[in-house]
Amino acid sequence: MSSFRFIDLFAGVGGFHIAMGRLGGKCVFASEIDPSAAETYRINFGIDPLCDIREVDVSSIPQHDVLCAGFPCQAFSKAGKQQGFDDTRGTLFFEIKRILKHHRPKYIVLENVRNLASHDGGRTWKVISENLKELGYIITEKPLIVSPHQVGVPQLRERVFILGVHSSATKLRKLHFGIPPSHRNQTDGAIVLNGKADRRFAISNYEEYVLSAWDEFIQGVGRLKLGFPIWANEFGKDYDLSNLPTWKAGFVQKNRMLYSQNKVFIDKWLKKYNYLSEFVQTHTKFEWQAGEHIDTVWKGIIQFRPSGIRVKRPTEFPALVAMVHIPVVGWEKRRLTPREVANLQSFPENYIINSNAQQAYKQFGNAVNVKVVEFLAKQLFMQA
Numbered sequence: 026m027s028s029f030r031f032i033d034l035f036a037g038v039g040g041f042h043i044a045m046g047r048l049g050g051k052c053v054f055a056s057e058i059d060p061s062a063a064e065t066y067r068i069n070f071g072i073d074p075l076c077d078i079r080e081v082d083v084s085s086i087p088q089h090d091v092l093c094a095g096f097p098c099q100a101f102s103k104a105g106k107q108q109g110f111d112d113t114r115g116t117l118f119f120e121i122k123r124i125l126k127h128h129r130p131k132y133i134v135l136e137n138v139r140n141l142a143s144h145d146g147g148r149t150w151k152v153i154s155e156n157l158k159e160l161g162y163i164i165t166e167k168p169l170i171v172s173p174h175q176v177g178v179p180q181l182r183e184r185v186f187i188l189g190v191h192s193s194a195t196k197l198r199k200l201h202f203g204i205p206p207s208h209r210n211q212t213d214g215a216i217v218l219n220g221k222a223d224r225r226f227a228i229s230n231y232e233e234y235v236l237s238a239w240d241e242f243i244q245g246v247g248r249l250k251l252g253f254p255i256w257a258n259e260f261g262k263d264y265d266l267s268n269l270p271t272w273k274a275g276f277v278q279k280n281r282m283l284y285s286q287n288k289v290f291i292d293k294w295l296k297k298y299n300y301l302s303e304f305v306q307t308h309t310k311f312e313w314q315a316g317e318h319i320d321t322v323w324k325g326i327i328q329f330r331p332s333g334i335r336v337k338r339p340t341e342f343p344a345l346v347a348m349v350h351i352p353v354v355g356w357e358k359r360r361l362t363p364r365e366v367a368n369l370q371s372f373p374e375n376y377i378i379n380s381n382a383q384q385a386y387k388q389f390g391n392a393v394n395v396k397v398v399e400f401l402a403k404q405l406f407m408q409a
Contacts, residue, residue: 031091040393041093053087083127135187162189179212182344210340217368240322327353371396
């Protein structure tokens, strides 16, 4: 399509808006309930999207060719309670259905978390697909699962995309999409960096101390292919494991074996670092997920997570999430800046970012990746 009209539901800070604009679209309606995100959207696009879609009269929404919606994911996310349609946020899908039923736009472009594909034993996907088919939409047999790293963006962030064409707009009865294979580590994390950042984004002295300790540990045990999380609190323990879940007992046994094989070094290491007494409890857990691709923590991409510290290869950043675990660039000993997070989500250089860094991180963590949406929508629009 050379030009078309679209609406942007659960709009966030405008990932769909940018992608559709690049393809020739004009936004005629947007809806976003979060005031901070809505203000960022208004500043960038001159449209105030602040409203609750549940209170919008569908007849007041202008006619449009494309309905875009990154409908709320908490109801289906592994990070939440996974209540699905039992969660009021899950029922917001039916607000999309309400609008589709009234306007019957040619195309739909929906996005949600990876877990939607398998949630509730596949029943959630079945409910969504059956409702869309009932309205006359031709969709893929299974939800499309795509990550930015498959289109050249160094971020591993699988998301479900539900794309559809109304049967009245096409002679096709089946949709076809060319999705690049999910080859890992084919990108370079450095391409999103904007050079040295100011001290606001530097890791703290404490964080550098903890990471230096774990770097020394990895060098000392000489094992870059551990394949399990290191739980330092288990070193030297010998309590009975029979009451533990099988998975947990397995990890404990592997840590005990690692300790027994490296006892002399680990005892010296523990003593040097005061038996990790100065560590936050979660930082006594460490995951090396970089294999032999790098040989030091300081060449990797690092996250301080509730489950422990994780080090990955420098080829791909972990998924940005709204919970804000901002990745650390090991070789620069700092976190990503809001502008670099925007780069990871493929937002353009001239995009005006929220001046509050925490809000900016949250907003981009919630956003759709622009390049992924553009890649998929371009193929969708050719199928009518």
